[in-house]
């Protein structure tokens with residue numbers, strides 16, 4: 559097994575470091591979190607550095623690089639700010655990879671070059687009030703009319719929908735079908751007539767805006783179906799390992815940042831005449847944290863390798879997502895204890911990481927469902 563990072567990957571990561579330290583230094587991350595101001599401008603810098611072209615074939619303007627490189631970049635972005643990685647991961651995860659894996663040739667030629675240029679954004683509009691973990695229970699429906707469809711229904715908790723050009727929206731197109739049957743994936747232009755959006759307030763991830771979306775007779779043309787008509791849910795499920803790997807790499811980046819913050823604090827902080835890091839109960843806890851981060855990271859890199867080899871990876875995608883999200887919660891939970899009052903201040907990075915971490919064990923497919931996926935795959 560080769561765990562080395564290529565010279566090219568190292569140089570891409572260096573360019574990411576320079577770009578983020580210039581445009582999104584820690585004080586800017588704090589300010590934006592306090593003011594609920596997403597750093598959307600980063601997308602153009604990602605495009606300038608070629609980061610958005612990494613996984614796409616050259617014929618669409620991409621670099622034809624490995625998914626491992628996407629994973630490394632996303633982890634590094636997550637280290638600096640969760641929102642920086644979310645912006646990158648959602649643009650490539652279910653945005654770009656949906657087109658690449660199950661879009662028509664025309665759709666690939668139309669959309670992928672614009673994604674690479676940082677000119678297109680997508681939100682996945684899957685969750686509904688009655689269809690959360692059980693996503694196949696969705697009831698948003700499409701009625702066939704001349705040249706297109708009329709969409710009616712409601713989606714909820716849709717991230718960054720206010721900034722999306724298109725809502726990637728699973729819709730039931732066969733009336734009375736159930737579960738994953740009879741669903742098509744629509745690319746719904748976000749500014750379509752009949753769409754209403756309500757902002758949702760929440761406890762963390764302040765820069766990741768959340769929306770409840772109503773669809774009232776929204777017209778969408780036939781050509782805006784992506785993947786198989788009436789069988790799109792399976793298309794969507796077949797690309798989930800991309801978005802899960804992005805979710806995991808973002809969480810691991812944040813967890814490593816949290817460990818580094820904790821390490822610095824316990825080395826600098828003197829109590830009872832010596833640094834906190836000299837107390838065995840403190841240092842062992844940090845060793846446990848770093849071990850969990852490394853364990854999750856190894857599973858994540860293995861997932862990226864399997865993706866690059868074109869091998870089946872349902873187990874590893876679920877494992878990476880579980881381990882990364884649980885590790886982030888473990889590290890930030892103990893970080894709040896170890897930094898104590900200084901973490902409880904709203905100026906502290908630890909409280910932001912702790913608040914943000916709560917999402918990861920249930921978002922992007924709850925961990926309980928990831929365990930069900932693994933159980934089925936191992937024959938239970």
Ligand SMILES: Cc1cc2nc3c(=O)[nH]c(=O)nc-3n(C[C@H](O)[C@H](O)[C@H](O)COP(=O)(O)OP(=O)(O)OC[C@H]3O[C@@H](n4cnc5c(N)ncnc54)[C@H](O)[C@@H]3O)c2cc1C
Nearest residue numbers: 682683684685690691692715716717920921922923924926
């Ligand atoms: C900040 C944020 C951003 C989000 N972004 C998006 C987005 O961009 N697009 C989108 O479509 N959705 C998004 N979501 C929705 C997210 O995907 C759902 O919250 C998630 O799928 C869980 O659904 P639920 O909240 O309805 O929980 P429920 O389905 O009600 O589940 C509640 C609990 O029950 C457990 N549970 C459910 N079924 C089982 C079972 N069979 N066995 C054992 N336990 C079970 C779950 O694991 C969970 O712990 C977002 C949510 C949040 C909070």
